[in-house]
Amino acid sequence: MVDSTEPSAGPRADEAVPGFDLSRFKLIGQGAEARVWEGSYLDVPAIMKQRFSKKYRHAILDKKITQSRLKQEVRSIVRARKLGVPTPVLYYVEQETNSIYMEKVEGMSVKAALQSRALDEQGLHALLREIGRQVALLHDGGLIHGDLTTSNMLLRSPENKLVLIDFGLSYNNTLAEDKAVDLYVLERAFTSAHSALGNLFDDVLASYRQHSRLWCPTLNKFAEVRMRGRKRTMVG
Ligand SMILES: Nc1ncnc2c1ncn2[C@@H]1O[C@H](COP(=O)(O)OP(=O)(O)OP(=O)(O)O)[C@@H](O)[C@H]1O
Ligand SMILES: [Mg+2]
Incomplete structure (x- = not known):
């Protein structure tokens, strides 16, 4: 589980994700439950959205909620596309760090x-x-x-x-x-x-x-x- 409640914390540089140069990801947005990073995947511009844990929630419950939101987001993106609604293309989902890597829409x-x-x-x-x-x-x-x-x-x-x-x-x-x-x-x-x-x-x-x-x-x-x-x- 990533502890990334500090806004300055970067994506996990120690996690080698095939095709990604994590050191080149730059923070572009910070919401209530997720941070959004911009970088590249196999030299193609990419977005990484990483959900972080909420300290006020019980640790086990927090992990469950974070994981179920991640799954729900991924499922819904796929479902929307099937329905003919344009969404970013999904590149990679990393459950351990609660991260979704996707196409950067220019x-x-x-x-x-x-x-x-x-x-x-x-x-x-x-x-x-x-x-x-x-x-x-x-x-x-x-x-x-x-x-x-x-x-x-x-x-x-x-x-x-x-x-x-x-x-x-x-x-x-x-x-x-x-x-x-x-x-x-x-x-x-x-x-x-x-x-x-x-x-x-x-x-x-x-x-x-x-x-x-x-x-x-x-x-x-x-x-x-x-x-x-x-x-x-x-x-x-
Ligand atoms: N695939 C993408 N391509 C380009 N820009 C993106 C993409 N995904 C997210 N962004 C940018 O990052 C912002 C935040 O992303 P998103 O809305 O998914 O996260 P959020 O945590 O809900 O943030 P917020 O609380 O600001 O809504 C978007 O408003 C958009 O500007
Ligand atoms: Mg948003």
Whole structure:
């Protein structure tokens, strides 16, 4: 088990992973449960995502949770790809260090693209529709993303093809309620980060409705989830 709670701790240089030059990995992101490193695999740009232990959790429980999240993330990436949703290609999974090595998607996040106004009106419209289509594909295939935000969506350059990432909270479920909450998380991401650009989420939702076979129960539930969210906000 790796003890890497210190932010300065690097990937395990003593673990020889075939094809990887660990000394050349550079930290690019630190989330609540994982660190993301950038480097190369057989001279191809690669990303390494390493889950670390949480000191406040009981050690055995912590190990179980970390391992099950890793497995779930790997399974969900594979499942999403089978459903036709572009994700990074998986290169290598190392259970001992809770690490996933994957393709580095060259480009910028949807969040950065929206905030820097990188797309023209036509490009923006196409992107919003593509987001709705990909989420519909996931949901119709019984996969809930669990963390749909514009930072967890990348635009692969040069064509600006949408790629979904960060399946760490994903799980299998076919309930309308879970799909509705997934959509609600995404709506909140749009209203909190991109409201200056207008009602972008309407386009996402219209496309979802068009592409999901089960849009009707999901969108009914979505209306309920929204109401509950509003009430909570009003109560405080
Ligand atoms: N395959 C990839 N290609 C390019 N960039 C990536 C890739 N995977 C992750 N990143 C970058 O690293 C960031 C963090 O990755 P990810 O979202 O998977 O981890 P996280 O722990 O959930 O981080 P956060 O808490 O910031 O969401 C992404 O927002 C993205 O900018
Ligand atoms: Mg993320």
